[in-house]
Amino acid sequence: MLNNETFYPTPKPLIDRMLAKIQGRPQTILEPSAGAGTIIKRMKDYRIEEEHCDRRYPYRPFESCLFSAIEVDPKLQAILEKQQPTVTLIDTDFLQYSGRDHFDLIIANPPFDQGDLHLLKAIDVMYRGEIIFLLNAETIRNPYTNTRKELAKRLNELNAEVEFIQDAFLDAERKTSVEVALVYIKIERNIEEDLFAGISDEEQECSSTAKQDWEVATKHHIRDLVAAYNRTIDIGTETIVAYYKNYNKIGKYLGLNCEAKPRLFGKRDDLTSLLQSKVNDFIQSVRVDYWRQALELKEIRSRMTTDKAKEFESQLQKRQKMDFTENNIRQFILNLINGYKDMLTDAVVKIFDKFTIDHCYSDGVVEENIHYFNGWKTNDAFKVNKKIIIPIGYQRTDGDGPFTYCTSGYRWKADPWRIGEVTRDIEIVMSYFSADINYVPIVDAVAAALGRQQSKNIDSTFFTIACYKKGTMHLTFKDKDVLRRFNIVACRAKGWLPMDYGKKRYAECDEETQSVIREFEGVQNYNKNVNRSLFATKPLLAIAA
Numbered sequence: 001m002l003n004n005e006t007f008y009p010t011p012k013p014l015i016d017r018m019l020a021k022i023q024g025r026p027q028t029i030l031e032p033s034a035g036a037g038t039i040i041k042r043m044k045d046y047r048i049e050e051e052h053c054d055r056r057y058p059y060r061p062f063e064s065c066l067f068s069a070i071e072v073d074p075k076l077q078a079i080l081e082k083q084q085p086t087v088t089l090i091d092t093d094f095l096q097y098s099g100r101d102h103f104d105l106i107i108a109n110p111p112f113d114q115g116d117l118h119l120l121k122a123i124d125v126m127y128r129g130e131i132i133f134l135l136n137a138e139t140i141r142n143p144y145t146n147t148r149k150e151l152a153k154r155l156n157e158l159n160a161e162v163e164f165i166q167d168a169f170l171d172a173e174r175k176t177s178v179e180v181a182l183v184y185i186k187i188e189r190n191i192e193e194d195l196f197a198g199i200s201d202e203e204q205e206c207s208s209t210a211k212q213d214w215e216v217a218t219k220h221h222i223r224d225l226v227a228a229y230n231r232t233i234d235i236g237t238e239t240i241v242a243y244y245k246n247y248n249k250i251g252k253y254l255g256l257n258c259e260a261k262p263r264l265f266g267k268r269d270d271l272t273s274l275l276q277s278k279v280n281d282f283i284q285s286v287r288v289d290y291w292r293q294a295l296e297l298k299e300i301r302s303r304m305t306t307d308k309a310k311e312f313e314s315q316l317q318k319r320q321k322m323d324f325t326e327n328n329i330r331q332f333i334l335n336l337i338n339g340y341k342d343m344l345t346d347a348v349v350k351i352f353d354k355f356t357i358d359h360c361y362s363d364g365v366v367e368e369n370i371h372y373f374n375g376w377k378t379n380d381a382f383k384v385n386k387k388i389i390i391p392i393g394y395q396r397t398d399g400d401g402p403f404t405y406c407t408s409g410y411r412w413k414a415d416p417w418r419i420g421e422v423t424r425d426i427e428i429v430m431s432y433f434s435a436d437i438n439y440v441p442i443v444d445a446v447a448a449a450l451g452r453q454q455s456k457n458i459d460s461t462f463f464t465i466a467c468y469k470k471g472t473m474h475l476t477f478k479d480k481d482v483l484r485r486f487n488i489v490a491c492r493a494k495g496w497l498p499m500d501y502g503k504k505r506y507a508e509c510d511e512e513t514q515s516v517i518r519e520f521e522g523v524q525n526y527n528k529n530v531n532r533s534l535f536a537t538k539p540l541l542a543i544a545a
Contacts, residue, residue, distance in 0.1 A: 008176060009035060010109045010134065014168050015042040018107060018132050021161075021184045026104035026129065027065055028280065032094035033110040033118060034069035036079040040087055043067075043107075068101065070094045088321045092331060095121055099323035100233055100283055102276035104129040112136040112178065116147045119183065123154055126187050128272055137164050137179040160185045222294070222329050229290045229324045236282050244275045290324045294332070305347045305425040344432050344535060345493050351429045352490035355388050373496075373519040376512070381496035383487040383520065387476045392422050414450045419443040419473075426475075430462040433482045435536050442475075484521065485534045491520075505530050 010018075015038070031039050043062040067087045071077050077089060091097045094110075095117055106126055110118035115135035122131050140162055143152045155162070161184040169176045243250075248271075322328050356370050369388045375381020392415075420443040427441055439461035446465060449458040458465040462482065463475040477483040491497040497520065498513055506514060506523050517526045 008109070008112075008169060009038045010042075011169065011171060012042055013171075014134070014165070014180075015039055016046070017165070018134070018182060019043065019046055021132050021182070022105065022130060023186065024104065024130060025061070028068070028101075028103045029062070029065050029105045029107065030068045030070070030090075030101075030103045030125075032070040032097070032106065032108050032122065034071045034080055034087075035073075035076050035109075037069060037084040037087060039107060039109065040067050040069065040084055068103070070097060090321060091323050091325070091328060093327070094118060096325075096327060097121070097125070097323065098325060100237065100279065101323075102127050102129075102280055105132070106130075107132045109134040112139075115139045116145070116151045120147065120151055120154065123158070123185065123187075126185075127276065128187055131183070131185040131187070133183045134168075135181045135183060137181045140164075140181045140183075155183070155185070158185050158187065222326055225290060225294060226324060226326050226329070229286065232286050232290075233283060236286065237279055240275065240278050240282060244271050244278075247271055247274075284321070287321065287324050291322075294324075294329050305350070305428050345489055347425070347429050348432065348486060348489045349493050351426055352384065352486070354426070355384050355390070356382065374515060375491070375496035376498050376516050381491065381494075383491060384483065386480070386483060387474060390422065390473050390475065392418055392471055392473050414447045414467075416443050416447050419446055423473075427460075427462060430482060430486070432535050433485045434462070434479070442473075446473075481529075484525075484529070487520075489534050502526070502530060502532065502534075 018039070019042075029040075029043070031037070034040065043065070044060070044067075046062060047058045047060055067084070068090045069080060069084075069087050070091045070093070071080055071089065072093050077092070080087065081089060090099060090101065095114070103126065106122045106129070108118065108122070110133065112135070115133070116139050119131070119133050119135065122133065139148060139151070140155075143149045163182040163184075165180050165182055167177065168180050169178065243254075369385055370382040371385050372380075372382045420441070423442040427439060431439060440459075442460045442463065442465060445458050445460040446467060449455070449465075450467065455468075456466040458467070459478075462478060464478060465476075466474040468474070488497060488501060492499055492501055497516065501513075501516075506517055506527050509517065517523060520526075
């Protein structure tokens with residue numbers, strides 16, 4: 001965690017000093033550059049004494065707050081999500097954040113070398129509420145850059161309070177003698193003033209293009225989805241603003257669906273609180289809907305096996321709350337390769353077991369599907385052969401089966417549902433090793449071939465297929481390299497191959513590893529593939545480019 005040179009966890013006494021600056025009762029709180037969530041954790045545990053009926057009672061003022069966070073470091077993101085599961089990670093880079101969420105409080109200890117940029121960003125993000133930031137004191141004392149000059153100007157305009165603190169990090173988890181500046185800003189606006197003053201009440205003509213826009217968006221391209229999302233947010237926000245702008249005149253006659261209870265500090269009849277609460281609810285609803293649309297992208301769904309799609313649903317519950325931007329969607333897709341490498345390996349092992357264990361219903365199939373080699377840890381190690389036999393379903397006595405051969409008329413008939421159920425995950429796993437995600441499914445190839453009365457030499461993208469009346473299907477790998485990498489991933493996961501298999505040339509390996517190499521694939525083939533990537537990342541990288 002501390003390998004991150006810009007990461008300096010905020011010590012508790014300094015956090016308490018920051019929290020003492022808060023004047024209102026914030027309900028929606030953002031911590032950009034959240035790190036491992038040190039400030040948020042302290043806020044949840046923070047207690048103050050309040051007098052009541054001549055007695056003092058401790059209570060947690062931030063216990064029921066809605067916390068959001070932004071963090072760019074993946075390792076710190078993982079720690080934050082594990083230790084603070086109720087905190088919503090809404091983006092990865094605060095300086096690139098373009099969300100429309102409204103917050104009551106933005107509190108942060110940003111990287112000292114970018115403190116000016118982060119505070120300027122917070123001022124731009126905040127509509128009405130409080131900002132509390134820790135900066136390197138030099139950022140305030142020595143405004144020699146254009147951004148520091150701009151920050152000094154904005155702080156002056158906003159009547160910001162600046163408190164300089166010596167030795168604040170001397171007793172911290174990561175020590176530094178740098179003097180810091182504690183900056184407090186309170187921004188007060190209301191709906192009748194500057195931000196919405198120029199909005200026109202004239203009807204906007206947008207219905208003529210709405211259908212065309214939707215048709216483009218449903219092509220499931222990331223850029224089109226984001227554009228459609230932003231248009232929806234813009235139109236919805238303008239509608240909400242126009243409503244509350246005229247609330248005093250029409251509010252008692254016209255309700256905006258149902259009035260949201262203000263979640264911000266202030267009175268119930270505070271129009272700005274009503275506005276911000278309604279905008280936040282609206283944005284969250286739209287964001288959830290569009291994240292679900294993004295998950296229907298073929299490039300995402302085509303990479304998930306049945307089991308992994310179920311597991312991935314839990315990740316959606318977290319990711320759907322992040323801002324819907326091209327960068328976040330791309331990162332989401334890249335996680336299938338980067339953050340979910342273990343997921344891919346688990347899926348490979350399951351298909352490996354399907355070929356070698358689940359389908360070994362007879363000794364003959366066992367021997368045909370596998371080839372033994374002298375494994376790294378055991379003599380029982382084996383890999384999948386070029387041709388494998390899998391059962392699709394037994395032929396019943398009434399003649400009904402996955403492949404039915406009718407003697408009257410000599411016609412083949414296929415059961416696509418059974419074939420697809422058994423083969424879908426096989427092809428998804430094979431696509432992990434191929435640059436082509438637009439593969440021809442086994443079920444489509446078989447159904448078309450049997451319709452032509454062809455039961456053998458059937459071509460799909462990854463296999464040549466033969467179907468037999470007893471309910472078995474013979475799959476022959478068309479690409480030896482796909483088979484090789486499939487076997488390596490599975491056998492490494494099972495401990496039959498060293499985890500560094502393929503990382504060093506044969507001559508650099510120890511004698512035991514050399515013996516495994518010779519039996520598994522041979523020296524020449526091994527050396528030809530040293531340091532090659534096992535999974536094919538190109539398709540997903542192209543999507544995220």
